[in-house]
Amino acid sequence: MAKILIIDDDEAVRIVYRAYLSKAGHTVESAKDGPEGLHRTATFAPDLVLVDINMPRLSGFEVVRQLKEDPATKDIPVFIITSLKQAHHVKRAAAMGAAGYITKPTRAPELAAIINKALRLPDQPRA
Amino acid sequence: MLEHLTASPLFYDYLGCAVLLLAALNAAQILYLLWNKARVERAERRKDRLRRLTIAAIMTSPVPADSLRQPADEEEYEACSESIAGVLDNFEGEIAERASDLLRRFDISGHYRKMAGSGRWYRRCNAIDILSVFKLEENREFLLDLFEKEKVKEVRYRILRALSLIVRGHDDITGLEFRLSALPYLTPKYTEDLFYNAVTSLKTAGREEEFGFFMRQIMRDDRVLTLVKRDCLTACHAAACEDARALFRDYYAAYPEEPEILAACVKALARTGDLSLLPDALRHPHWLVRLAALKSAHFCREGLAEEISALLSDPNYHIRLNAALALAKAGERGRAALRAAASSGDRFAAETAAYALGQEAA
Numbered sequence: 001m002a003k004i005l006i007i008d009d010d011e012a013v014r015i016v017y018r019a020y021l022s023k024a025g026h027t028v029e030s031a032k033d034g035p036e037g038l039h040r041t042a043t044f045a046p047d048l049v050l051v052d053i054n055m056p057r058l059s060g061f062e063v064v065r066q067l068k069e070d071p072a073t074k075d076i077p078v079f080i081i082t083s084l085k086q087a088h089h090v091k092r093a094a095a096m097g098a099a100g101y102i103t104k105p106t107r108a109p110e111l112a113a114i115i116n117k118a119l120r121l122p123d124q125p126r127a
Numbered sequence: 128m129l130e131h132l133t134a135s136p137l138f139y140d141y142l143g144c145a146v147l148l149l150a151a152l153n154a155a156q157i158l159y160l161l162w163n164k165a166r167v168e169r170a171e172r173r174k175d176r177l178r179r180l181t182i183a184a185i186m187t188s189p190v191p192a193d194s195l196r197q198p199a200d201e202e203e204y205e206a207c208s209e210s211i212a213g214v215l216d217n218f219e220g221e222i223a224e225r226a227s228d229l230l231r232r233f234d235i236s237g238h239y240r241k242m243a244g245s246g247r248w249y250r251r252c253n254a255i256d257i258l259s260v261f262k263l264e265e266n267r268e269f270l271l272d273l274f275e276k277e278k279v280k281e282v283r284y285r286i287l288r289a290l291s292l293i294v295r296g297h298d299d300i301t302g303l304e305f306r307l308s309a310l311p312y313l314t315p316k317y318t319e320d321l322f323y324n325a326v327t328s329l330k331t332a333g334r335e336e337e338f339g340f341f342m343r344q345i346m347r348d349d350r351v352l353t354l355v356k357r358d359c360l361t362a363c364h365a366a367a368c369e370d371a372r373a374l375f376r377d378y379y380a381a382y383p384e385e386p387e388i389l390a391a392c393v394k395a396l397a398r399t400g401d402l403s404l405l406p407d408a409l410r411h412p413h414w415l416v417r418l419a420a421l422k423s424a425h426f427c428r429e430g431l432a433e434e435i436s437a438l439l440s441d442p443n444y445h446i447r448l449n450a451a452l453a454l455a456k457a458g459e460r461g462r463a464a465l466r467a468a469a470s471s472g473d474r475f476a477a478e479t480a481a482y483a484l485g486q487e488a489a
Binding site for chain 2: 109
């Protein structure tokens with residue numbers, strides 16, 4: 001399957017998504033803030049990145065911008081995953097080059113479908 | 128006394144004893160700190176392991192309670208409730224149902240309801256905070272009852288927050304506002320958070336229109352504080368209410384002399400892309416309203432350059448500065464207006480225009 005990096009300052013969120021995505025067969029790494037996320041992107045070379053917006057040191061938007069500016073990482077699909085639902089955040093994420101905007105709470109099959117579509121993987125039957 | 132001590136033939140013995148005693152105390156303190164650090168780290172590792180186990184059980188097992196042990200102590204309850212809260216915050220549907228099922232089977236809610244009866248107010252606060260993240264409707268009556276009995280303000284604020292997360296209809300939201308009015312106004316962030324939760328809970332329940340009804344109901348209600356109305360408007364925008372644009376326009380028209388409400392309406396409406404209030408707000412006699420309009424004026428690009436230029440000579444420093452900054456972002460027309468102001472005879476306008484042009488160039 002794919003290598004996925006989760007960047008979120010909330011430990012519970014990292015554990016929850018790591019458990020869910022690992023169960024789906026992906027190799028998952030996580031980072032607790034933007035700078036660590038950018039470093040992990042360089043070392044782990046993920047196929048897809050999930051990033052929160054509100055984080056200390058570097059916001060999710062800034063992480064997306066830096067990943068998209070770097071020729072080595074610009075082709076990695078980056079999804080914003082957040083509980084912020086305002087339209088201006090969605091527009092800003094798209095303008096920064098995010099591949100998608102996922103709002104929490106999300107339904108597991110929908111999340112799986114979004115990830116599989118981005119990675120061009122076939123949809124898995126539900127367990 | 129000191130002389131008597133120093134003259135004593137045993138003085139150096141006393142001194143040696145004192146030094147030894149102090150050294151022993153220091154060593155004991157260091158040992159205690161090391162032991163405590165190890166204890167806290169061990170507890171954290173245990174909690175972390177329990178959290179991972181619980182989350183793994185929720186993700187993989189249709190009945191997570193079958194593969195886990197009933198929590199036995201406070202640490203285990205904490206780990207279990209934090210895991211469930213994490214899952215509920217992030218997932219809905221089947222996974223969230225499994226987490227809720229675990230909550231019921233282990234009666235975790237019951238444990239924290241008992242803890243909410245503690246004699247120590249901070250333990251009650253902690254219990255209510257945990258109960259609030261479960262968002263269980265079945266806790267409503269318990270929380271309402273607790274609110275009536277509770278004497279400590281800090282706990283009552285938390286109870287309201289827990290109630291805001293389980294708002295399901297008109298009675299709940301008016302009840303929330305009624306109870307909030309019984310407490311001193313806390314902070315804008317708290318009130319906004321409370322009503323933001325209410326809107327999102329109503330959205331989840333498919334009854335978002337109830338918030339619009341509520342807002343219209345309190346619009347002319349003098350009993351409700353202006354600050355609370357303002358925070359409700361901000362919450363309405365933050366939660367992206369369906370009816371928000373019409374509400375902001377109606378409140379703007381209804382409160383021509385309430386700068387707090389006018390400023391909130393101008394800001395919120397501009398962020399939805401509706402700039403219809405800006406020309407009027409830029410001419411408002413109260414500086415807070417003019418400032419709110421200026422802060423949103425960059426959405427207009429070149430559209431309001433003339434109106435903004437006029438504010439470069441405003442008597443209020445914040446207005447002059449923000450007018451110049453807004454013009455710097457308003458395309459070529461804005462920059463031309465700034466250049467003209469920078470060489471004008473109005474010293475205030477010239478200074479702020481020069482500053483904004485400098486900032487833009489940097």
